[in-house]
Structure formats: structure tokens, C-alpha cells
Amino acid sequence: MKHKRESGSREVGLKIGWICGEYFLKLKHLHYGYWTEGLQVDISNLGRAQEEYVKFLLSHIPKGVKAVLDVGCGAGRVAQKLLSEGYAVDCVSPSVFLTEQTRKSVGDKSEIFECRYEELETEKRYDLIIFVESFQYIDLPTALANTSRFLNAGGHMLVCDIFKKSGQEKGRQSGGHDLDKLSKLVETSAFSLVEDIDITEQTAPTIDLLNDALEKVGKPVAESITDFLADRYPTVFKLLSWKYQDELEKINKKYSGGSRTGEQFKQFKSYRLLLYKKTRG
Numbered sequence: 001m002k003h004k005r006e007s008g009s010r011e012v013g014l015k016i017g018w019i020c021g022e023y024f025l026k027l028k029h030l031h032y033g034y035w036t037e038g039l040q041v042d043i044s045n046l047g048r049a050q051e052e053y054v055k056f057l058l059s060h061i062p063k064g065v066k067a068v069l070d071v072g073c074g075a076g077r078v079a080q081k082l083l084s085e086g087y088a089v090d091c092v093s094p095s096v097f098l099t100e101q102t103r104k105s106v107g108d109k110s111e112i113f114e115c116r117y118e119e120l121e122t123e124k125r126y127d128l129i130i131f132v133e134s135f136q137y138i139d140l141p142t143a144l145a146n147t148s149r150f151l152n153a154g155g156h157m158l159v160c161d162i163f164k165k166s167g168q169e170k171g172r173q174s175g176g177h178d179l180d181k182l183s184k185l186v187e188t189s190a191f192s193l194v195e196d197i198d199i200t201e202q203t204a205p206t207i208d209l210l211n212d213a214l215e216k217v218g219k220p221v222a223e224s225i226t227d228f229l230a231d232r233y234p235t236v237f238k239l240l241s242w243k244y245q246d247e248l249e250k251i252n253k254k255y256s257g258g259s260r261t262g263e264q265f266k267q268f269k270s271y272r273l274l275l276y277k278k279t280r281g
């Protein structure tokens with residue numbers, strides 16, 4: 001089969017994350033772990049913590065839901081779990097690679113819309129639309145407008161994701177919509193808030209584990225590759241370093257030591273489960 005190229009640095013990052021996580025740690029998901037009391041914070045337990053996350057998520061699905069749309073479905077493992085629980089599930093996946101994984105997970109039981117949520121067009125309507133750590137990537141006003149459009153009357157939107165704490169300086173960890181901005185937009189939308197649960201404490205340890213893996217594995221591997229290239233192809237290396245100096249500086253700043261700790265995460269971010277009901281429109 002012809003190799004299809006992934007476009008965009010985010011999708012490439014998710015692809016690498018999935019390949020490494022699945023191969024080395026047998027992970028099934030691309031979301032954070034939910035560290036329950038007694039579960040030791042250790043990389044070998046990340047898979048279990050991710051399963052705890054799914055358990056927690058599923059326990060907040062409202063009664064009466066039959067048809068679900070999983071937006072930004074990753075490798076389709078949450079969709080697979082939902083199918084096994086008797087829900088009808090469709091998926092939205094803009095990533096070529098993750099769509100292939102999702103097909104393996106759901107077979108022909110689900111329709112996979114291969115596009116960004118912002119571009120989705122369908123006549124289908126759902127009782128529940130879920131965003132499992134994918135809401136942060138989607139344009140906020142469009143996310144609310146599309147979700148209202150694709151939900152049945154009285155349907156629900158379930159978001160489990162990272163948000164920026166309102167009124168905080170910009171932290172060094174990127175990602176997440178601003179919580180205040182979301183609340184204001186919801187006021188004038190079709191939705192009413194049903195549940196708002198802060199799970200920052202339970203998810204933050206994941207950051208320390210990822211930071212540790214980056215320091216002990218990611219950085220030394222990247223340094224060895226750059227040292228080899230600088231030694232073997234000095235002219236090309238100098239030229240590329242100069243051409244991409246801004247991008248390289250950004251990457252270096254983002255991943256420099258101490259900038260991505262669980263404590264920093266708690267200071268600047270809030271990980272929330274938010275359940276909304278469509279009450280208008």
C-alpha cells in the first residue's frame with residue numbers, strides 16, 4: 001500500500017507518540033492517565049491509568065444515549081470500548097495514520113469522517129458528541145456551533161480536556177482553550193452546563209512521567225542524531241540549522257528542563273470533564 005504522508009507537526013507528534021507508546025508500553029490511547037489513589041505513578045502503570053480515565057469518562061455518559069460521535073478519536077480505542085458497551089459510534093479523524101489505526105479498532109461498525117471537525121458535513125444526528133483530549137485543537141466557536149448542529153434535541157456534549165486557567169499569565173506549557181472564554185461563549189450558545197469536574201490532580205502526574213521520558217530518552221536520542229549529522233554532513237547541517245533556527249529555538253524552549261512538570265501544569269492549567277446539554281436550537 002502506498003505510504004500516505006501526515007501533514008502538520010501536531011499530527012506527526014501524535015503519530016510518533018502513538019507508535020512509541022504502543023510499542024514500548026502497550027498503550028491503547030493518546031490521552032493522559034487518570035491516577036486513582038493507590039495507583040503508583042510509574043511509567044509502567046500509564047496504561048492502567050489511561051484505562052481508569054476511560055472508566056471515569058464512560059461513567060459520565062447520560063442515560064438514554066444511543067448514538068455517539070467521537071471527535072478526534074485517536075486510534076479509535078474509546079470508540080471500540082463504546083461499541084462493546086452497545087452504543088452506535090461514529091468517529092472524526094483528520095489524521096491519515098490514526099484513521100488507519102481506528103479502522104483496525106472499529107472495523108466496519110463505525111463511519112469514520114476523515115476530516116477536521118470544523119469541516120464535517122453530515123446529515124446524521126447524535127445523542128452524544130464526545131471530545132476526549134481533542135477539544136483543545138478545535139476552533140472554539142465552530143466546535144460549539146457544529147456540535148449544536150449535529151446533536152439531536154436534548155442531546156449532550158461531553159468534553160474531557162486541558163484548559164488554560166483564566167486570569168493566569170501564559171505558562172510555558174502550550175495547549176487548551178481559556179476557561180473564561182469558553183464559559184462566556186456557552187452563555188450565548190445552545191448549551192447548558194450539567195457537570196463540571198476538575199481532574200487536574202488526577203491527571204497532572206502524567207506530565208512528570210512524560211518529562212522524565214523526554215529527558216532520559218528523547219533528548220539523548222535527538223542529540224546523538226544531530227551530533228552524527230553535524231559530524232558526517234557539516235555543510236548541509238549548518239545550512240539547515242540556520243534555515244530552521246527559529247523553529248529549533250521554539251522546540252528547545254518548549255522542551256527545556258523543568259518547563260513541563262506536574263506542578264507547573266497545576267499552576268497554569270485545569271483538566272476538566274465538562275458535560276453540557278443542548279437546551280436550545
Ligand SMILES: C[S@@+](CC[C@H](N)C(=O)[O-])C[C@H]1O[C@@H](n2cnc3c(N)ncnc32)[C@H](O)[C@@H]1O
Binds near residue numbers: 098115
Ligand atoms: C491527544 S489525541 C486524543 C485522541 C483520543 N481521543 C484519545 O483519547 O486517545 C487528539 C486527537 O484530536 C484529533 N484532532 C486534532 N485536531 C482536530 C480537529 N481539528 N478536528 C478533529 N480532530 C482533531 C487528532 O487527530 C487526535 O486524534
